[in-house]
Amino acid sequence: MRRRPPWSRRRVWRITGWKTCDPKPIHAGARSPPNDRHAHPDPLHPRRARRGARPAAGGRGGGLPAGDPLRSDGAPGRGDRGGERGDIAILTAEGIAAQAAAGVLDGASRVDLCRSSVGVAVRAGAPHPDISTPEAFRDALLAAPTLAYSRAGASGIFFAGLIERLGIAAEVNAKATVIPQGFTAELTARGEVALAIQQVSELMAIPGVEIVGPVPEAINTRAVFTAALFQGADARSAALLRWLAAALTPELLRAGGLEPA
Incomplete structure (x- = not known):
C-alpha cells in the first residue's frame, strides 16, 4: 500500500486574511502542495484557502468554539461554524495566543510563518x-x-x-x-x-x-501570521506543520508580498 504524505487528509484552518474572517479549511491532497500548479503562489492566500471544501462538524482535532469565529486580529468575527474541527490553525500571532489560552490550540506547537x-x-x-x-x-x-x-x-x-x-x-x-x-x-x-x-x-x-x-x-504595522496545532491533533498533523514551516521559504513569501517571520 502506498504511504500517504504527511499532508494527506489533514485539515488546515486559516482564518482568512486580515478581513472579518470565515474560517476555511484546506484539505491537502495526495500530491505535494508545491507541485499544485493551480494554487495561488502565496500559500496563505485566501484564493488558495478557498480551494478546499468545508469539513463536517465533529472531525478530528480540536474545535473552534461554535458561534465564535475569529477575525485575523483574534477578535470575535461573524457567523457560526458549528464547532467545526481541524488539525492546524493559521491566524495572527494574537489570534493563536488567544485560542491557546482558551484551550482550543496547542500553544507549545506554535510556529511563526510570515509577516505582512x-x-x-x-x-x-x-x-x-x-x-x-x-x-x-x-x-x-x-x-x-x-x-x-x-x-x-x-x-x-x-x-x-x-x-x-x-x-x-x-x-x-x-x-x-x-x-x-x-x-x-x-x-x-x-x-x-x-x-x-x-x-x-x-x-x-x-x-x-x-x-x-x-x-x-x-x-506602518506588520501582522505576524502563526500556525499551531489544535489540541488533540496527531503526529501526522505535526509533520504537516513542520513541512509547512519549511516550505515557506523567503523567496516564496516575498513573491506573494509577504516577509519572513
Whole structure:
C-alpha cells in the first residue's frame, strides 16, 4: 500500500486574511502542495484557502468554539461554524495566543510563518503617488480623489486608526469607500477608486493594479501570521506543520508580498 504524505487528509484552518474572517479549511491532497500548479503562489492566500471544501462538524482535532469565529486580529468575527474541527490553525500571532489560552490550540506547537504589511495600489498605468515618507503619504491621501479600505480585519482597523493619528480622518472618510470585506484592489482595478489600501499580499492578488509600495515604515504595522496545532491533533498533523514551516521559504513569501517571520 502506498504511504500517504504527511499532508494527506489533514485539515488546515486559516482564518482568512486580515478581513472579518470565515474560517476555511484546506484539505491537502495526495500530491505535494508545491507541485499544485493551480494554487495561488502565496500559500496563505485566501484564493488558495478557498480551494478546499468545508469539513463536517465533529472531525478530528480540536474545535473552534461554535458561534465564535475569529477575525485575523483574534477578535470575535461573524457567523457560526458549528464547532467545526481541524488539525492546524493559521491566524495572527494574537489570534493563536488567544485560542491557546482558551484551550482550543496547542500553544507549545506554535510556529511563526510570515509577516505582512499594509500598502497602497493604483490602477495599472495610473501615476504612482509619492508615499516614501509619512508626510508624503499623508499628502497623497489628501490629494487622492477617491480611495478604498476595508472596515474589518487588521488592515482596515490599522488604517482607520492611522488616519485618526495623522489628523485627516474626516477628509479621507469623506471620499473613501469602506468595504465590509473582500479585496479593495478590485475597486481600483475597475476604476471606481484611485487608491486601494490593504495588505500588500492581498493587493497583489488582483490583476489590473500596480503596487505603489508599503505604507512608510515609521507609521506602518506588520501582522505576524502563526500556525499551531489544535489540541488533540496527531503526529501526522505535526509533520504537516513542520513541512509547512519549511516550505515557506523567503523567496516564496516575498513573491506573494509577504516577509519572513
